[in-house]
Amino acid sequence: MPSNESFSHSSPPTDTPANWVSILEQPLFTPRKLRLVCIGAGFSGLILAHKIKHELKMDDMIDLQIYEKNPEIGGTWFENRYPGAACDVPAHVYVFPFEPNPNWSSFYVHGPEIWQYMKDTAVKWGLEKFVSFNSRVNETVWDDEVGKWKIKVDYSGNTISDECDVLVNASGFLNKWSWPTIEGLEDFKGKRLHTAAWDESYDWTGKRVAIIGNGSSAIQLLPEIQRTAKEVVNYIRNPTWIATNYLQEFAENGKFVYTEEKKKELRENPEMLFEMRKKLEHGFNQFFHSMIDGTPAQKAMDQTYRKKMEDALGGNPELIQRLVPEFNVGCRRLTPGDGYLDALHEKNVRVELTPISRITETGIATENGPEDYDLIVCATGFDVSFRPSWNLVGRNGVKLSDAWKVEPKGYFGMCAADMPNYFIYAGPNSPVAHGVLMGSMDAMTLYILKWCRKIATEDIKSITVKPEVVDDLSVWSQEFLKRTVWAGECRSWYKNSNTKGNITALHAGSVIHYREMLHDLRGEDFDIKYRSRNEFRFLGNGFTQRDANGDDLAYYLKR
Template sequence: MSMISTLRAPPTHQTGFQLWRNPYAPRNENQFKYGDFMDHIIYEKNHDIGGTWLENRYPGVACDVPAHIYTFSWEPNPDWSEFYVGGEEIFQYMKRTTAKYDLARDVVFNSKVVEAIWDQGRGKWELKIEQEGRFIWDECDIFINASGILNKWKLPSIEGINAFKGHLVHSAKWEDTYDFAGKRVGIIGNGSSALQIVPKLQEVAGHLVNFMRTPTWISATYSSELLPDGKNFYYTEEQKSEFRNNPKLLNEYRKKIESGFNKFFYALLNDSPAQAAITEQYTQIMSERLGNDPELIKKFIPSWRVGCRRLSPGEGYLEALQAPNAKYTWDPIERITEKGVVTSAGEIELDAIVCATGFDVSFMPQWKMRGLNGSTLDKWRDDPEGYLGIFAPSMPNYFIVNGPNCPVGHGSLLSVMEWTTEYIIRWAKKIASENIKAVMVKPNVVREWNVYAQEYLKRTVWTSGCRSWYKNGKIEGKVTATYPGSVIHYKEVLETIRGEDFNIEYSEPRNRFGFMGNGFTALEMDEDADLAFYMYK
């Protein structure tokens, strides 16, 4: 995702929420209609919707979540081609859904937020937005960061990387014009992207080298109990037709996948029977793919626990590394030259280098941001501490989708994002209807929440000694990305707005109950309204 969402209380509500509209920002009459309590606009940095699936176009890009649960809950897709689908098919699903429900009506594309400043006096976020070389300004009552985690790609900090004369590309900034056929190709990294890229490029490259620092677990395909031979498969036309004509059957199938997916959390607890079972299973799978070669098994099977790093099925990866035209090396990279990569064992000349080296996962906003009394989130570069993965300290009326310690390491992230959005909308309605000027999580609550989170996370495999983006790229230290509990636990926590955890400032400081008005509801203004709606047979 790469969206910034802003909300404004409509001008017909209580004083203190006057709508300000920038005359230079492109809008239309229907752009702000969102129920009866907010106006809504989305600033999107890209030229189109899609986020991850628009930006990531490398060979083999796919989702490791089963397609039938990688959908919006309200828009199932009976026509998925495979159990796991590629990125392009997901992108086309998003395009169709956007068109069907007119979801782009509030989106302003090619618009990158470069500055967000909180005006305490007026209770507004003042925004500066870059649009193709020019700037516009806007403001809002509520500022939502839905820009995502895995999109701030970066080249690795390797000496001489800009000296390379061949083709240099990051997996998240792919260039389709380069032909890898017959070339000497180096791939740096062995995370989820590399596991998908290596088999595809090995098929066409003249010679391929995969540079790795540490081993990684190659997992069984998720929901393997639903897969023939535990491998991905295509749905038949008969199956897709049955899903189209029998929504109940499709729903039952999706629920079965989702339920199994959610149960996987048990396997992420240290010393649990489920952890022992998947360790045995994945060890067997990797051993078989390595030809039961004792030397290869010793090199490739990690010592840390399964799930410490993000799990990836990686079908064909280990097999590709054993092909005649492929090589792997654990030798540390010392520098990059005009001709290739220099490791501790010597120089390897290459025509192309692919950096599958990940992202900036610090949770730092990509724009200049100043909250209450000029506060920043600079501390988040090394130690992101928020609240429920949604709130940041000293940032009034600021909400995050997928912030620090949200459930990104287990369960279906689409479900998590829906629950988060519903929670934010409940806050928005409360702010708009109760004449609230500012909501901000209390500092002591942030501290207590993070103490609880880190103590709980010690029980999980994420602390078992691997280098992971769940720990901001570190081997040891705090787990900053994942949630201290299951996704079902997260959903239940979000079902209640814990008002006691927040400092709430009202637009009318003399009496917070001014929003109650004349003692009548809007319903009672309608002479024909049913004023006994609460009675049931």
């Protein structure tokens, strides 16, 4: 191939067209280096780092920086340290796609073991080098003139500035916890804790404890507190379905603890481990069939779970009336809770369905009167509005927190209108309640990096999903979601903590449906702006990298 010097540089013609550009003296699809800033070093942020560095080897086109507000990786598994904190899906499907773990101690594992696995994986693959710890992003503002995000970061008390071409929100959808809005909460003179901000030094032995809430964290926490507390009262607004252990038929001989012999067998037989994971993932990904209201699978699940709960409650009519819901199984997130149901039989545990009137200096008051407590635990969940925790300002000064104030609307949970070059992990209407989440995160990462490759190699300044596309997708999704049990009348974070209304959290389809939708980029859904006035400038000097490298130029022939 002749050198670039043998070509004369093009100069503008006398009657220059408005879209005239000079020729880029480089082969077709030559990438420019993009700076990608990712907010959060939990599972999704680390999957992104691994794909860029190891799996797809995109170092030549992506300069990655991860900002993590905590002093360690791990996200929710670093922050949530309440007693009993555990993953509510089988451990062997809750792994990095690139790092299966034959050493899990049990079928379900607790938070500290998950965090240690994440830490070991990050160290093994050298992923922490991309992370700036103790770095809280406070502001990201899109500069349309230069096509970059301008970023303000609080780094250990000092404000630093940064900028990037692509911004990725990997902060998690259950990350922003808050105190419940109960009158008098600040007046309580005893110990007050939130499950997402646990004080590990506190000893509740012999204490009277109130637990407010009956979601996943309360269900996991109560059995741990009950063992040594003097009394535990669980205040709940609505009953919820307590699930049996998912896919327990795959547990080794019905046992939930892996023996050293079993772990050794899995270490020495990667194919056996793979087949186990494949069966578990297949079974978990089938779960969506039971979420379609009125189907045989859904009706059978309702009957099965109702009987199991009634049996677990010992046939106690009062407890059954109080705790077994009328709405369908799955309307709220299911949580395995055998230990919770068992604990309710204990003499030092009581369920209180009477609404809380206020918090007093010494405890909790209902219409039945006040009760005194040493410890009040708020297991009341997170802000599930999907609004970012920092000031995110996109095109034309649009603030995402304002745009999503009433209802968050996204593009397959990954993009937002008026937010150029911005991607979200598990944003609005993502498959976070059915199927294997890690598999979906893997698909999300591939989707982000396909766009990064296109932006880097096609001279693109910005891509922004069109508002009318977001609206079309939302209308279609809400119509489909009427078919599901999630549309039932139950208070759920799937519906932004409402009883009725649009389902803002979940994808309208199976996880495989979601994965296949993300496989290809639908450029027609986006407003694409280029770095020059001619979108074909990336065609370059008429040659390809194959030409330039002297590669096989008949590669397309097949025998």
